[in-house]
Amino acid sequence: MTFRTELNLNPSPFNISHQHSILMLGSCFTSHIGDRLQKYKFNCISNPFGTIFHPVAIAKTIAYILEGRPIDPSDLILSQGLMVHPDFHSSLAGTSVVISQEKMNTAIDHTHQLVRQLDYLFITLGTSIGYRSLKNGKIVANCHKIPASAFTKETTSIETIVNELQKVFSHLHNVNQTIKIILTVSPVRHIKDGLIANSRSKAQLILACEQLCQTLPFVSYFPAYEWLMDDLRDYRFFEADLIHPNTQAVDYVWQKFSDHYFDNTTHEINRRIEKINKSLEHRPFNPDSKEHHTFVNNTEKEIQLLSKEYPWMKF
Template sequence: MQLQTIISLKKETKNLIDYNAKIVLFGSCFSENIGNKLAYYKFRSNQNPFGILFHPKAIEHLISNALSKKEYTAADVILQNERWHCLDAHSALSSSDKNELLNNLNSASSSTNKNVKEASHIIITLGTSWVYRFIETNKIVANCHKIPQKNFLKELLSVDEITASLKQIISLIQSVNATATIIFTVSPVRHLKDGFIENTQSKAHLITAIHNILNNKAVSYFPSYEIMMDELRDYRFYAEDMVHPNKTAINYIWERFSETWFSEDSKKTMLQVEAIQKGIVHRPFNKNSEQHQQFLKNLELKKQKLQNLFPFINF
């Protein structure tokens, strides 16, 4: 008896992710989940330098500004609730000190420029088609920073607008890095504050737009959203808010992603990294025992062996 519908995923045969890869992630909070997994397994990865970004326009603006070497100035920040914010970035970069925020922004922009140019893989997770336009400047923002709603107009990006934005993102990346593999995915997080029907429409626009640009050989699609909706269609796979995937769901989607995109050699290395990570957090009954001291020596030998192969790995 089969109690689950399984999405058939074709194993990628070229440009696989291994420990020589340099990976950059942009997008919604689900990109953070995948980014944290990559960091745990000690891949060379950088995630969301401007914090979580939910819609394609925000990601397009970030990449465009970084590659054009835009310098953020006082004109790009705003004071709200005694903290300085940038409407192009998440509040993770905000600060009570204006100069600190500007330093954060310019540092993030500079690192993004470098990382995009050097990346072997760029993973972009789109969360929503709904955007907010700041009335004062008539610009779509990445984050409203709890500025009163009356200062914004809420809009739904059309499929054509999203397609144009994704094409621009791809063009920007390829203008400085012709060999990067770009992987798009749609976040399985449901944006129910927009409404149930509105969330479905939003996700449909994103998925349709992504499929409009898959004729580009450098671009691929990984169905995170579809796996959550079809393979994991049960509330036991959601966190307490009934909106975000829980740890089990994240691990499952990560496993499907690994099966599809990781080389066989990298999977073997991942097992070694995982063994070391578990050893690091191991808590002995008697830390002074001969048995535990030998355990620590063996752990250091495992670390050294792995670091000899991949000097960038640091535990």
């Protein structure tokens, strides 16, 4: 008997390997996958602008990256002791205009320098419910605990989502014609406005992804949302808040990601790195024993070997 509906995906027509340059943008679920890519020493930058949930805000972030333009300091706002920016996460904010400018402009400059060398851009869309600033009429990436009276709340249409993302995706492809963009929808549920609003929001995102994949040949879709909601489909795969996927669920999606995008060579390198990671976490019974010194020497040799093959790998 079958007790669940499994989602099986054929191997991707393209492979992701350790040599590729990868940029991860979007919701906190992007960070989960990015953390695992970094754990296995992929050449990956994960959410350098912090978590961003709304597709229009993500499109704006990509525009910053493409143009390499510094922020306008007049856009910074004081909120609870930090100089925040409506287009950036609070992790890039500082206690002064100078500090905030430096952190935000550094993130922009760093990613701008990499944009022509990127092989993959992985984007996770979180919600189509956005907040529009009454001050400038634009969708913000983060409200930064600013009073709700400063914004209007709206659900962004599929047409707007597609237009905003298609515009920056096409610009990005003109700059870097070998880049591949992978879209996914976050399985993290945004229930502040209720379950019905969340379902409608996710549906908007899924349909927008479909249109983008049909229109742009360099854009594809990875079904992380469907693996959580239609395959695992059980609250035991969520944290105690019943909203965020737990470690077991993320591990499951990571395994699906690996099976879909990695070839045998990449899997073998990951096994070597996993062995090194476990060795580095090992707590010796007797640090002065001959056996432990041999163990340490063997681990160091394997690290040197991998680092020689892949110079960016740091252990």
